[in-house]
Amino acid sequence: MGKDIALKRTVTDSARVVSAPYKTRAAFRALYTETHLTVFRYVYGLNGGSIQDAEDMAAETFTRAWKSRNRFVGDSNAALGWLLKIARNLVIDSHRKHARRKTDTGIDQMVIIAPDTSPEEKAIIAEQCRIMWRLLQDLPDTKREMLVLRYMLGWRVNRIARHFGLPENTVSVTMRRLLKQLREKWPQP
Amino acid sequence: MTKTPDEQTIEELMGYIQPQPTERFHVMMEQRAWNRPHRVKVLWLRSFAATMLLMVVLAVTVPSLCMGAQDVLRAFFGDTSEQVVDGGHVPQGRPIDFTLIAQ
Numbered sequence: 001m002g003k004d005i006a007l008k009r010t011v012t013d014s015a016r017v018v019s020a021p022y023k024t025r026a027a028f029r030a031l032y033t034e035t036h037l038t039v040f041r042y043v044y045g046l047n048g049g050s051i052q053d054a055e056d057m058a059a060e061t062f063t064r065a066w067k068s069r070n071r072f073v074g075d076s077n078a079a080l081g082w083l084l085k086i087a088r089n090l091v092i093d094s095h096r097k098h099a100r101r102k103t104d105t106g107i108d109q110m111v112i113i114a115p116d117t118s119p120e121e122k123a124i125i126a127e128q129c130r131i132m133w134r135l136l137q138d139l140p141d142t143k144r145e146m147l148v149l150r151y152m153l154g155w156r157v158n159r160i161a162r163h164f165g166l167p168e169n170t171v172s173v174t175m176r177r178l179l180k181q182l183r184e185k186w187p188q189p
Numbered sequence: 190m191t192k193t194p195d196e197q198t199i200e201e202l203m204g205y206i207q208p209q210p211t212e213r214f215h216v217m218m219e220q221r222a223w224n225r226p227h228r229v230k231v232l233w234l235r236s237f238a239a240t241m242l243l244m245v246v247l248a249v250t251v252p253s254l255c256m257g258a259q260d261v262l263r264a265f266f267g268d269t270s271e272q273v274v275d276g277g278h279v280p281q282g283r284p285i286d287f288t289l290i291a292q
Contacts, residue, residue: 028223044208055214110208132202151203179196186193
């Protein structure tokens with residue numbers, strides 16, 4: 001009996017859908033504070049252009065989300081997915097418009113290396129990051145997105161799989177292949 | 190040119206890229222709608238105050254404007270009314286009584 005009640009409660013909780021939870025300014029501001037860095041990094045990684053382009057697109061993402069906030073239904077996890085979907089559409093539209101992706105030449109400023117690293121090592125890491133960033137430009141949007149979510153945002157494979165609606169194994173195998181592909185395309189010294 | 194890194198190093202390299210938005214972004218976002226709740230209230234208050242002021246101004250000026258308009262009308266039609274009213278004088282501010290015309 002007690003088990004049935006507990007099960008019923010779990011089902012009811014999971015079925016509870018929050019309608020327009022970011023309707024108010026305060027709620028939307030909290031969402032912005034919590035997610036703006038993730039959205040910005042996602043846009044920067046997916047777009048590959050300058051920091052200003054990424055900032056403009058991240059700003060536009062939140063503006064569009066604000067305008068359509070009354071139609072959004074779901075919790076905070078769903079909210080991040082909703083924001084990333086808006087951002088993704090913006091990036092893809094921008095790629096279509098410009099026909100060719102722009103590569104950020106200021107990538108050196110985005111590389112965060114531990115302060116105790118030697119200057120020689122720092123220079124090698126910075127050079128390798130530049131090469132890798134160029135190689136990432138040639139990947140299709142979806143594959144690039146997987147790498148961005150995994151390594152720049154630090155998402156686990158199961159979360160990425162849920163985001164794409166794919167089995168975990170497929171995501172895992174795809175990422176292994178992508179890393180191998182990047183290694184093969186690496187310019188020889 | 191550096192040597193080709195292995196796959197684990199490539200993973201690590203991607204982790205090194207941690208972009209941060211600039212001050213420009215934060216300034217831009219501060220001006221967005223969800224960050225200025227007071228502005229709407231201020232606009233409402235301003236429009237309410239402007240409406241009240243307009244009503245007071247109209248309440249003060251409309252009667253005197255009406256009087257002025259009556260004077261202008263009287264200047265044009267004053268002679269006619271004197272003929273009809275048999276030399277009578279229509280006091281200022283009193284409306285023209287059209288029943289007198291019928292008499």
